[in-house]
Amino acid sequence: MKTLVLVEHENGDLKDATLSAVTAAASLGEVHLLVAGDAGAAAVAEAAARIAGVGKVHLAEDASLAHQLAENVAPLAVSLMEGHDAFVAPATTTGKNIAPRVAALLDVMQISDVIAIEGEDTFVRPIYAGNAIATVKSSDAKKVLTVRATAFDKAPREGGSGTVERVSGAGDQGLSSFVGAEIAASERPELTSAKIIVSGGRALGSAEQFHQYIDPLADKLGAAVGASRAAVDAGYAPNDYQVGQTGKIVAPELYVAVGISGAIQHLAGMKDSKLIVAINKDEDAPIFQVADIGLVGDLFKLVPELTEKL
Amino acid sequence: MKLLVPVKRVIDYNVKPRVKADGTGVDLANVKMSMNPFDEIAVEEAIRLKEKGVATEIVVVSIGPAKAQETLRTALAMGADRAILVQTDDNVEPLAVAKILTKIAAEEQPGMVILGKQAIDDDSNQTGQMLAALLGWAQGTFASKVEVEGEAVSVTREVDGGLETVRLKLPAIVTTDLRLNEPRYASLPNIMKAKSKPLATKSPADYGVDIAPRLTTLQVREPSKREAGVKVGSVDELIDRLRTVGVIG
Numbered sequence: 063m064k065t066l067v068l069v070e071h072e073n074g075d076l077k078d079a080t081l082s083a084v085t086a087a088a089s090l091g092e093v094h095l096l097v098a099g100d101a102g103a104a105a106v107a108e109a110a111a112r113i114a115g116v117g118k119v120h121l122a123e124d125a126s127l128a129h130q131l132a133e134n135v136a137p138l139a140v141s142l143m144e145g146h147d148a149f150v151a152p153a154t155t156t157g158k159n160i161a162p163r164v165a166a167l168l169d170v171m172q173i174s175d176v177i178a179i180e181g182e183d184t185f186v187r188p189i190y191a192g193n194a195i196a197t198v199k200s201s202d203a204k205k206v207l208t209v210r211a212t213a214f215d216k217a218p219r220e221g222g223s224g225t226v227e228r229v230s231g232a233g234d235q236g237l238s239s240f241v242g243a244e245i246a247a248s249e250r251p252e253l254t255s256a257k258i259i260v261s262g263g264r265a266l267g268s269a270e271q272f273h274q275y276i277d278p279l280a281d282k283l284g285a286a287v288g289a290s291r292a293a294v295d296a297g298y299a300p301n302d303y304q305v306g307q308t309g310k311i312v313a314p315e316l317y318v319a320v321g322i323s324g325a326i327q328h329l330a331g332m333k334d335s336k337l338i339v340a341i342n343k344d345e346d347a348p349i350f351q352v353a354d355i356g357l358v359g360d361l362f363k364l365v366p367e368l369t370e371k372l
Numbered sequence: 373m374k375l376l377v378p379v380k381r382v383i384d385y386n387v388k389p390r391v392k393a394d395g396t397g398v399d400l401a402n403v404k405m406s407m408n409p410f411d412e413i414a415v416e417e418a419i420r421l422k423e424k425g426v427a428t429e430i431v432v433v434s435i436g437p438a439k440a441q442e443t444l445r446t447a448l449a450m451g452a453d454r455a456i457l458v459q460t461d462d463n464v465e466p467l468a469v470a471k472i473l474t475k476i477a478a479e480e481q482p483g484m485v486i487l488g489k490q491a492i493d494d495d496s497n498q499t500g501q502m503l504a505a506l507l508g509w510a511q512g513t514f515a516s517k518v519e520v521e522g523e524a525v526s527v528t529r530e531v532d533g534g535l536e537t538v539r540l541k542l543p544a545i546v547t548t549d550l551r552l553n554e555p556r557y558a559s560l561p562n563i564m565k566a567k568s569k570p571l572a573t574k575s576p577a578d579y580g581v582d583i584a585p586r587l588t589t590l591q592v593r594e595p596s597k598r599e600a601g602v603k604v605g606s607v608d609e610l611i612d613r614l615r616t617v618g619v620i621g
Contacts, residue, residue: 072533131538132501133510155531159513162466162501171467171586174496184590189494190389194398197590237510237544241526241537254532258619283620291550301516301551302534307492308550310532316619326388333598337619339610345603354601357610367607372620 063091063182066120066142068135068151068160069110074102076109078255079152081216084113086209087150088217089179094118095224096142098135098231100128111224114217119226126234129243130156136163137232143168143204148182153208153311154254161208170202175311177213191307192330211254212313212334246300248287253303256286258316261305261332264292265321265342265361272298275361276320279369288312288332290322306331321361324349341365373483373520373542374429375418377452378473379411381436381443382493391594398493398592407443410488412450413548416555417518418486419451426520429453431480435469437461441571448566449558455571460583464576466494468583470502475579477507482543484525489514489547500547510540514549 065087070077080095087093093116097107100123107121120142126134139160143149149164151157153175165172178186183200185207253259260280266272272293280287289299291306305312307330317335322328324340324347332338333352340353341361350356357364383389384404392399407415421427432447434440435458444455458472477485490497504511512518512527516535519526520542528537530549558566576583604610614620 129536129538132504132513136505155514155529158497159501159511162498163505163511165498166467166470166502166505169467171465172496172498173587174498188595189592190383190398191492191495192595193389194391194592195595196592198587199590200587202586236541237508238512238538238540241539243531243534243536245534295551300534301530302532307495308490316614327385333595337614337617338598338601339614350601350603352598352601354598355610355613356601356603357607358603364607368610371607371611 063147064145065090065093065148065150066139066146067093067095068139068149068157069095069097069106070152070154070156071097071099071106074105076106078216079154079211081113081219082211082214083150083152083209084115084217085214086176086179087148088115090148090182092117094120094146096120096122096139098122098127098130098138100125103127107226111226112220112222113224114221116222116224119224120229121226122229122231124231124233127231129240130160131238131240132160132163133235133237134231135160136167137235139164140167141232142229148205148207151208153210157208161206165206168204168206170204170206171200172206172208173198173200174208176207176209191326192333193326210311212311246302250280251284251286253286253288253305253310254312256314258283258285259288259312259314260285260318260320261288261290261322262293262299262320263290263322264296266293266298269298275365279318279365282369282372290328319349319353320365322349323347324352373427374431374480375421375427376431376433376477376480376482376485377414377418377447378433378469378485378487378499379415379443379447380408380434380491381405381440382408382491385409385492391592395591395593397589405439407446408488408491410490410548412555413550413552414486414488415447415450415452416553417548420553421520422451431456431482433458433473433476435460435464435472444571445566446558448569449563450556454569457571457573458576458579459573460576462583463585464583465585465587466496466498467502467586468581469499470506471581472576472579473503474506475581484542484544484546486546486548489549500545504545510544512538512540512544513547515546516549516551518546518552
């Protein structure tokens with residue numbers, strides 16, 4: 063099988079989620095990549111060609127592809143699918159936006175958020191917020207998948223010797239345009255690829271206290287900061303901190319849940335973490351059912367103590 | 373403009389799903405069902421657009437069993453004007469749902485279709501994008517803000533790094549994220565009134581759409597259980613354990 067992997071990139075940087083998608087695609091067969099973007103895309107394509115295991119890199123450089131608008135990227139991907147058997151995108155907001163559009167244009171059912179590949183037509187994916195795991199077999203001639211980054215190892219960034227080939231896009235479809243973005247600035251590691259995550263919940267009580275208690279602990283651990291939906295809805299933390307079914311899916315080596323009760327929607331986003339530590343004053347909180355190490359008590363006392371002693 | 377809002381009847385989000393012992397699926401017998409939470413947000417947004425004078429009529433659609441009527445009545449009670457039930461007991465995949473909706477959109481000529489970003493049962497996150505593809509319309513997925521400006525709609529989207537705003541030519545597809553709005557509760561008088569609002573019942577065959585599934589579910593199993601953890605009595609003990617495991621230096 064020949065697979066076409068959508069490369070996720072931003073400001074000339076190739077995102078880690080792509081590396082996981084390459085690993086998933088490699089288990090299906092020959093891996094080709096698609097880099098769509100404007101002027102900065104050539105550098106991304108060069109970097110993409112060095113990823114271990116990559117064959118051809120299709121580079122489409124056009125102003126209409128600058129922000130990877132689904133309306134302009136999907137026809138381009140579809141045109142390349144004549145020579146490919148599967149389309150694989152990372153299950154990021156970009157991948158989730160583009161892949162179903164590609165699937166419908168190809169008249170195939172997409173398999174979303176794949177966590178394991180059992181054969182070239184058999185895939186494993188979580189359903190019901192991760193409370194059930196389904197194995198599905200696709201009867202479509204071409205496969206379209208989005209893959210969960212945390213379920214596949216990252217392909218090494220170096221070691222490959224792919225060739226870059228320029229392709230032309232379908233041009234601007236005239237349906238949509240990019241207006242602007244507000245990207246949350248952070249010096250900390252990115253949430254979805256961080257080795258350690260410290261997450262805060264509603265019990266933090268306010269945005270000030272969230273930063274006052276969670277940030278120093280995260281910095282001490284070199285961790286990314288996450289939040290439960292309750293904390294985000296209450297305005298304690300920005301939207302893109304949200305871990306859960308409707309936010310980001312993470313699987314770090316260490317996940318520290320502070321003042322998070324552990325609703326099923328939250329657990330869906332973090333229960334594949336290697337080690338889960340919960341700090342909560344309610345000893346019956348559901349989070350303790352998945353936590354490897356639980357500490358019952360007042361977070362306002364325990365968190366500063368933990369930060370200091372680390 | 374007319375708004376089309378597809379809604380889905382799903383297991384209530386507060387219920388913990390149980391996997392059937394024979395591995396064929398999730399047990400839905402005698403389980404509380406409700407409108408998919410993202411679809412409630414879609415209905416609410418449509419109503420707000422009508423209250424602002426942007427929308428003239430709200431048509432809600434559901435594809436599913438006879439009981440999906442309840443979901444449509446809920447949407448009517450919230451403020452939708454009329455409903456279409458495409459009745460089937462078969463499992464309808466997002467691609468087939470998108471195809472049926474394409475036909476309904478051709479009949480109804482909506483200015484915008486507002487859908488939830490994903491259903492909390494199959495967690496696919498596909499139908500809106502597929503519908504946009506089949507209609508050849510623009511898509512504003514994961515919307516946290518929607519503003520109609522003449523012949524275009526400006527949609528602020530929740531993306532991985534933060535927020536992004538796109539401007540879409542109308543007609544367009546919008547899929548809702550959690551923070552778009554807070555759905556209203558239907559009042560008792562409105563629930564009563566909703567009973568007399570029009571609800572048309574159709575079948576997938578009426579639209580000439582083949583709903584045969586492309587995916588076969590081979591098995592549904594429980595996720596692997598985490599081993600029972602320990603509770604520690606102090607911060608020192610916690611740090612000791614973290615050091616022993618080696619996750620901290």
